[in-house]
Amino acid sequence: MQEPLNASYPVLPLRDIVVFPHMIVPLFVGREKSVRALEEVMADDKQILLSSQIDPGIDDPDSDGIFKAGVLANVLQLLKLPDGTVKVLVEGQARVRITEYLENDNFFEARAEYLTEMPGDATTTEALLRSVGEEFSRYAKVKKNVPEEALTAV
Secondary structure, eight states: OOOOEEEEEEEEEEEOOOOTTTEEEEEEOOOOHHHHHHHHHHHHHHEEEEEEBSTTTSSSSSSGGGGEEEEEEEEEEEETTTSSSSEEEEEEEEEEEEEEOOOSSSEEEEEEEEOOOOOOOOHHHHHHHHHHHHHHHHHHHHHHOOOHHHHHHH
16 A cells, blocks of 8 residues: 545446556446536546445445445546536546545545555466466357457457
8 A cells, every 4th residue: 555645536436337547438427426526527627536336226325335446537538418418538547445435415525545456476376367368268169259369369
């Protein structure tokens, strides 16, 4: 872990996706709280904290319904659609852990600290990589529509 971040960030709960650092992902946002969080980000040119919901079926989660681990992200592009939803393009920057939620009725806002990767056992990692590669190869044989380049890359 690194030193805690001083600023607070608007939080965008995600239903069906996990964003990691260096991923660039389009998101469609329709919940009022989430749209307000994005408006705050665009007004102050700040980063946003993305974290998945524990139960994606809940329409209006509370702070206990959001995982504590997430990613700090930059908003690259924001487009308001005619139906009131917002399409936003985000790029994950760094893994973080939410340390506390702040009182805010307009949107979720939280403080966070950086998370760093801890290297695992080299032998176990190698075995897991080999196992995933073999499983993907079996999957590709069954599906038959996996490009040869993808199979070679894995």
